[in-house]
Amino acid sequence: QVQLVESGGGLVQSGRSLRLSCTASGSIFTINDMGWYRQSPGKEREGLSCSSSSVMTTYWADSVKSRFTISRDNAKQTVYLQMNSLKPDDTAVYYCAGRRGSTYYSGCRAYDYDFWGQGTKVTVSS
DSSP states (O other), X not given: OEEEEEEXXXXXXXXXXXXXXXXXXXXXXXXXXXXXXXXXXXXXXXXXXXXXXXXXXXXXXXXXXXXXXXXXXXXXXXXXXXXXXXOGGGOEEEEEEEESOOOOOSSOOGGGOOEXXXXXXXEEEO
């Protein structure tokens, strides 16, 4: 089994930055691809960034493209989501997810992910 734990959420002013962390433990060798999602109250879960190891590419949602980036520290088994120029619309619970599969497709499909973290809340004030 795999456990994913997000951290780094909090309250931040509009225009500022925040970095979220997602640390994996357990049978991490079963994970092929990672993704970041978010969900605001009353809205569907939105896929922000979904990586495909099979074709070495990363999908980014238009809503965060050019403002958010991802990085990883393999030694710490951690993936980071760097969020810059935050807006009130970015307020949501942020989740990292992992999937066993490696089939490439463009975009994010939440149902295709096998492991999810508990989420970390980000609130952006205006």
